[in-house]
Amino acid sequence: MNKDIMICGVGGQGTVLASKIIAAAAMDEGNTVHSAETIGMAQRGGSVTSHVRVGEEIYSPLIPFANADIILAFEPAEAVRNLVYLKKDGMVIVNSDPTKPVTESLQNTGYDGKEMIEYLKKKCNCIVVSSEKIYEKFGSSKFFNIAILGVAVGSGRLGISEEAVKAQIEKRIPVKFLEANMEAFKMGIELSK
Numbered sequence: 001m002n003k004d005i006m007i008c009g010v011g012g013q014g015t016v017l018a019s020k021i022i023a024a025a026a027m028d029e030g031n032t033v034h035s036a037e038t039i040g041m042a043q044r045g046g047s048v049t050s051h052v053r054v055g056e057e058i059y060s061p062l063i064p065f066a067n068a069d070i071i072l073a074f075e076p077a078e079a080v081r082n083l084v085y086l087k088k089d090g091m092v093i094v095n096s097d098p099t100k101p102v103t104e105s106l107q108n109t110g111y112d113g114k115e116m117i118e119y120l121k122k123k124c125n126c127i128v129v130s131s132e133k134i135y136e137k138f139g140s141s142k143f144f145n146i147a148i149l150g151v152a153v154g155s156g157r158l159g160i161s162e163e164a165v166k167a168q169i170e171k172r173i174p175v176k177f178l179e180a181n182m183e184a185f186k187m188g189i190e191l192s193k
Contacts, residue, residue, distance in 0.1 A: 001031055002055030003159045004063045008082045009074025010045050010099050014145030018072065019050030021149060021172060025164035026054045036061035045099065047078060054159070070157045072148050074131075075099045076116035083123060091157050092126040093148060097141075127151060129191055134184060143184035146173075150188020162189070 005022055009015040016037055023035045031054045038049040051063045068086050073079030073094040086092060098113035120126045129151055131144040146169060152158040153165055166185065173181045 001026075001029075001159050002057065003053075003070075004068045004087075005052040005054070005158070006063055006068045006071045006082060006085050007050040007052070007074075008071065008078040009048055009095075010078065011039075011048055012045065013048070013074040013099065014142065015048045015050055015074055017172065018145045018149055019052050021165060021168040022158070022160065023052050024171075025160045025168045026052070028164045028167065029160060032056050032058070034058055034061040047081070049078075049082060069159075070152060072152055074144065074148065076113035076120070077111070079120055080116050083120070086124055090124065091155065092120055092124050093151050093155065094120060094126055094128055095131045095144060095148070096128045097131045127155060127192065129188070133191075134187070137187065138180055138184060143181060146181045147184040147188035147191070150185040150190075151192045152188075153185075154189035154192025 007015045007019045019035060023033045026033045034053045036051050051061055053061060053063060063085050065084050066087055069090050071082055071086055071092045073092060076094055076098050079092055079094045096117055098111060100111060117128055131141040134144045134147050135141045149165055153162050169181055169185060
């Protein structure tokens with residue numbers, strides 16, 4: 001299998017954990033994997049981008065422009081910012097609910113993510129998922145990173161089996177949060193349909 005997967009969002013959303021789960025699950029299935037994170041001011045809500053490249057003929061961990069098969073975007077503006085990486089027939093799975101930067105609270109620009117979502121719908125094949133729905137069910141949007149993995153698996157675009165991803169969730173999530181995360185993963189699979 002050859003697959004280029006980009007995960008993008010802002011600090012604190014769990015993008016790095018999601019990329020580690022994807023990379024480890026792909027390796028468990030016998031694939032060669034290269035990955036890298038580009039982390040800006042992540043602890044302060046800055047951009048976080050993870051590249052996961054799966055395949056034998058890959059020699060760099062960074063995805064070239066117009067090469068990503070799938071982008072998992074935890075924040076609408078980050079999806080638009082990273083759209084240059086998406087290949088022509090690629091897919092974006094994006095959170096419709098924005099994480100507003102500090103500048104928004106200082107300047108009140110009116111950023112609500114809707115303009116970004118409309119732009120994405122015009123420019124590419126995308127699945128829009130709301131982290132608010134995750135929040136309503138689980139009481140926290142912290143489960144969104146696992147739910148979006150479920151959407152990616154359910155869409156068939158990730159190229160990694162449900163079982164391999166579940167096995168990595170079980171290894172990497174603390175026991176006291178495991179049941180809720182497994183439910184979020186299942187919810188994501190259902191949302192993809």
